[in-house]
Amino acid sequence: MKKEVDARGFACPKPVIMTKKALDEIETGVITTIVDNEVAMKNVSKLAKSSNCEYDTEKVSEDEFRIYITKGDAKEIEDNDxxxxxxxxxxxxxxxxxxxxxxxxxxxxxxxxxxxxxxxxxxxxxxxxxxxxxxxxxxxxxxxxxxxxxxxxxxxxxxxxxxxxxxxxxxxxxxxxxxxxxxxxxxxxxxxxxxxx
Amino acid sequence: MNKEIYYVIAFDSTHHAIKAEKKLKERKVDIKTIPTPREITASCGLSIRFSGNFLDNVKDVLSSDTFNIKGLYRFLKTKDKKIVEKVKL
Structure with missing residues (x-):
């Protein structure tokens, strides 16, 4: 399962809530959350950490930051692909x-x-x-x-x-x-x- | 659930399978010649496959001539398994 959450334009804590909702909806998979500021990126990252998920962040531009969150066993995800x-x-x-x-x-x-x-x-x-x-x-x-x-x-x-x-x-x-x-x-x-x- | 039911007639001779295919196609019966499924026999023969609504047409054509038929089989295929049952021709 792959999902994208576009939370650009939303003020905190909305991006975190949106990501949490997406994470809850899937068993395993990768969620990509897009936000427009660094603070939001950090908050979403904290959520990933507290949910015991692996994550990666990327600064695409001044107003685009991406957080890639992997839920569940990565190998299992590959198998489901x-x-x-x-x-x-x-x-x-x-x-x-x-x-x-x-x-x-x-x-x-x-x-x-x-x-x-x-x-x-x-x-x-x-x-x-x-x-x-x-x-x-x-x-x-x-x-x-x-x-x-x-x-x-x-x-x-x-x-x-x-x-x-x-x-x-x-x-x-x-x-x-x-x-x-x-x-x-x-x-x-x-x-x-x-x-x- | 993805479920598929179809019938397969396996032939003992490749030539008979080819002859049957020709006859059935002449009569516009919708069949497909396929390699005999492993569930029927491990040898490399030919079979014809068709859906249940053509069963009578196929029987009709096949009884019009002599064919060495190994048998008629009903296949029930779901996403993760295949059930094969030999049925009376």
């Missing part, structure tokens, strides 16, 4: 078929592969579609629903623009965004783990 649904991993689909051999079987295996991806979290963070792989993200593909499910969970779906153009299906994209080779290379380099199918 939505990021847990995704794994830093890029999968590159270089074809609309999986493996070499029968085309008919290859298409079935690819359908099965993408369906199975939706069945188990964490999901890979990015899916890149190249060459005939773009047939999977465009009209007529049988895996659009599965890919949309992944996209709704935060998975980035990128189709190669050159490839869409080559197959003349640029206007038929049904899921995700169009990308270029620069982004593809960058994504493959930056991901902790890249799998090329």
């Amino acid at each position: 939505d990021n847990n649904k995704l794994k830093d991993m890029t999968i590159v689909f270089g074809s609309d078929k999986l493996g070499k051999g029968s085309d008919e079987l290859g298409k079935i295996l690819m359908k099965g592969y993408i369906y199975t991806l939706t069945e188990a979290e964490p999901y890979p963070s990015k899916l890149l579609f190249l060459n005939s792989g773009v047939k999977l993200t465009t009209e007529g593909s049988e895996v659009i629903d599965d890919l949309k499910k992944l996209e709704n969970s935060g998975v980035e779906i990128l189709s190669c623009g050159t490839c869409l153009d080559f197959y003349n299906i640029k206007d038929k994209l049904k899921v995700g965004e169009v990308t270029n080779m620069y982004t593809i290379v960058e994504n493959m380099k930056n991901a902790e783990n890249t799998i090329v199918l």
